[in-house]
Amino acid sequence: GAGVSQSPSNKVTEKGKDVELRCDPISGHTALYWYRQSLGQGLEFLIYFQGNSAPDKSGLPSDRFSAERTGGSVSTLTIQRTQQEDSAVYLCASSFLAGGAYEQYFGPGTRLTVT
Amino acid sequence: AQSVAQPEDQVNVAEGNPLTVKCTYSVSGNPYLFWYVQYPNRGLQFLLKYITGDNLVKGSYGFEAEFNKSQTSFHLKKPSALVSDSALYFCAVSTPDMRFGAGTRLTVKP
Numbered sequence: 533g534a535g536v537s538q539s540p541s542n543k544v545t546e547k548g549k550d551v552e553l554r555c556d557p558i559s560g561h562t563a564l565y566w567y568r569q570s571l572g573q574g575l576e577f578l579i580y581f582q583g584n585s586a587p588d589k590s591g592l593p594s595d596r597f598s599a600e601r602t603g604g605s606v607s608t609l610t611i612q613r614t615q616q617e618d619s620a621v622y623l624c625a626s627s628f629l630a631g632g633a634y635e636q637y638f639g640p641g642t643r644l645t646v647t
Numbered sequence: 648a649q650s651v652a653q654p655e656d657q658v659n660v661a662e663g664n665p666l667t668v669k670c671t672y673s674v675s676g677n678p679y680l681f682w683y684v685q686y687p688n689r690g691l692q693f694l695l696k697y698i699t700g701d702n703l704v705k706g707s708y709g710f711e712a713e714f715n716k717s718q719t720s721f722h723l724k725k726p727s728a729l730v731s732d733s734a735l736y737f738c739a740v741s742t743p744d745m746r747f748g749a750g751t752r753l754t755v756k757p
Contacts, residue, residue, distance in 0.1 A: 565744060565745065567747075573749075573750065574737070574747060574748070574749040574750045575691075575737065575747040575750075577744060577745075577746065577747075580743075580744040582743075588744060623690070623691070625691075625745075630743040630744065631679075631741050631742065631743020631744070632679060632741060632743065633679050633696065633698040633741070634741070635681060635693040635696055636693070636745055637693070638683075638690045638691040638692070639690060640689075640690045641690060
């Protein structure tokens with residue numbers, strides 16, 4: 533599979549629980565991005581990685597959100613003590629390098645529902 | 648700050664008519680501009696990009712976009728719309744992270 537993969541595809545969790553979302557980028561892509569999309573609306577930028585470093589964490593909505601990337605490949609987005617307003621589709625994308633003329637390739641997303 | 652704006656939430660066109668989805672940008676320096684499309688229940692797909700050179704950029708599915716520096720615009724166009732073009736369209740600027748517009752929902756009616 534050459535595309536960006538995300539798991540799980542769907543996650544239903546109870547308010548207050550922690551969740552981990554996983555993204556596996558395209559092989560060879562050094563940049564990785566996380567976005568949030570609510571009900572077919574616009575994309576909210578969360579964080580991006582160049583290699584294993586996250587130069588800009590300003591998009592994370594609160595300190596309950598964190599992300600890491602190891603080995604320049606897989607990334608996990610962790611949401612602690614989930615709230616109902618966290619319900620959304622979480623999209624991951626990767627590109628050859630961050631910025632410039634490099635387009636992003638998106639995964640299918642993880643639909644998170646907090647009950 | 649680098650940003651793009653999509654002034655229309657919704658665009659409706661009849662099949663066979665030309666379509667335009669508008670995007671304006673605010674960028675210091677030379678912009679790298681992109682269009683993405685999101686079909687119902689599917690992920691975002693790259694359509695086309697402007698880097699430099701020819702102001703008319705051609706992309707997938709018969710779409711093209713015109714870069715206009717004086718008007719700071721990067722409108723998406725297609726000469727003859729298809730019902731299957733109905734989707735959510737996003738303009739974006741590379742900053743180095745990608746900043747997206749709010750999206751425009753295009754509906755093409757038979």
